[in-house]
Amino acid sequence: MQQLVQTLLDGVGSGMIYGSLALALVLIHQATRIPNFAQGEMAMLSTFVAWELIDRGLPWIAAVAITLALSMAGGYGLQRGLIRWVERSPHLTQVMVTLGVFMVINGVAGLVWGYLPKTLDGPVSSGSLRIAGVTTSWQVVGMVLVTVGMLLLLYLLFSRSRLGLQLRAAAQNPTSARLAGINVGRAYGIGWGLSAVVGAVAGVMVAPQTGLEPNFMFPILLYAFAGATVGGFSSPGGAVVGGVLVGLVEALTATYVGFIGTELSLTVALVTIVIVLLVRPDGLFGKKEVARV
């Protein structure tokens, strides 16, 4: 029993990370219909920036705040400077471009910071916490709180604010949005910026556990894609739930299915995707995707 609760907690903890990055993927997909394979590397770059700022003596909170602001600007700039030119291109072209961004960021980070893992401190002590015989860490508690808070903020942004409504309008019908006075290009840029911020949060949360090196986000990106697919690419909340489900499946199988262990857990994630897609092609919470003409 105790072990089960323990395992579930671990699953939720890593699931929150997958969910955050899945949320970033869905935001971009909603805004511009592009599957952003560079999402993990963008988060990695943001995390290195945070590490660099802390290394130069800034307090944690200031370093992270600056990092988030830079991520917003970077995501915006990337969309306006590069991605906009393939907005109307075939899907495959878009995928190649985001893969290109992936490799450029990965290579540059390797050149600047090297491939030896660095330690990024968390905001809270890495101490553990015992409740009713179950051990968990402050980090897991923090991750859950941060993800839930972030989700709430995004929900309020997209449902209540002027900017959020304009972003949704621009994504749904760009021509009508322009006729309503919305600068659609800027809206897409802001969409990318927001998702870079969400990814940066995920990176900063996970790095204290995994260590920071240029490839540290890659497995997480795969789990995030799994989460987004399971939850449905059209549902931001579903993406988070999907990420948590993937985290739970990963933790449960690693603990209880002896031969799987940690080596095969990625396979398990992929099998989960296939099963969900067979039963519900649009994901658990997704809406039917209408083909864009």
Place this chain on the structure above:
Amino acid sequence: MTLLSVRAMTAGYGPVDVLRDVSLEVERGGVVAVLGSNGAGKTTLLRALSGLLPDCRGEITFDGTSLRGMRAERIARLGLVHVPEGRGTFPDLTVEENLAVGAYLNGDRSAARRETGRVYELFPVLKERRRQPAGLLSGGEQQMLALGRALAGGPRMLLLDEPSMGLAPLVVRQIFDALRAVVTEEGLTCLLVEQNASMALSMAGYAYILTVGAVTAQGPAADLADDETVRRAYLAL
């Protein structure tokens, strides 16, 4: 006083010119109809006016401001608002949210609230369904919403692309009654593109006939409605 003037406009898609040397004028507070059959270039004309066709040539001025090279979103913010063909609502936004997006064109919140209230007065069915996604509305309700979204922004002039298309006669009447109400009560200026010529001519003061991309006839709407060739071609009489 002229609010919108178009001089020698040529526009199209890529290398293909659809409109050739089109000139027209709309007086402040006036309703001008543009009639023409399928493919005559009516939609192209409105798209060029609202800035959706970047490489159109000729001179367009709106209230003394040249619109040459101006982006669509800036033209909308000047108060020249295009209600597109096929309605173009935001399907996953609720009716309320669709109207809110339109109402952001108002300078301030109280104006936005007032104009939105006016839209609900004109189309009570939108108020009843304000929490439903626009994608679930009927064709007529979608057209009301498209028109309502434009009106919610407090426009100075509307560009209307076939508001009667595909709708039952009763619904068409409802929409034109609402339109007539804003035109007479608030003096809103309209450029109305229609295939439903009798409806359009009954509302308009002046009309142009567009045939394969060129203006082939124009005059006071009443005169055109009496003209034999126009009657035969567009009124199916």
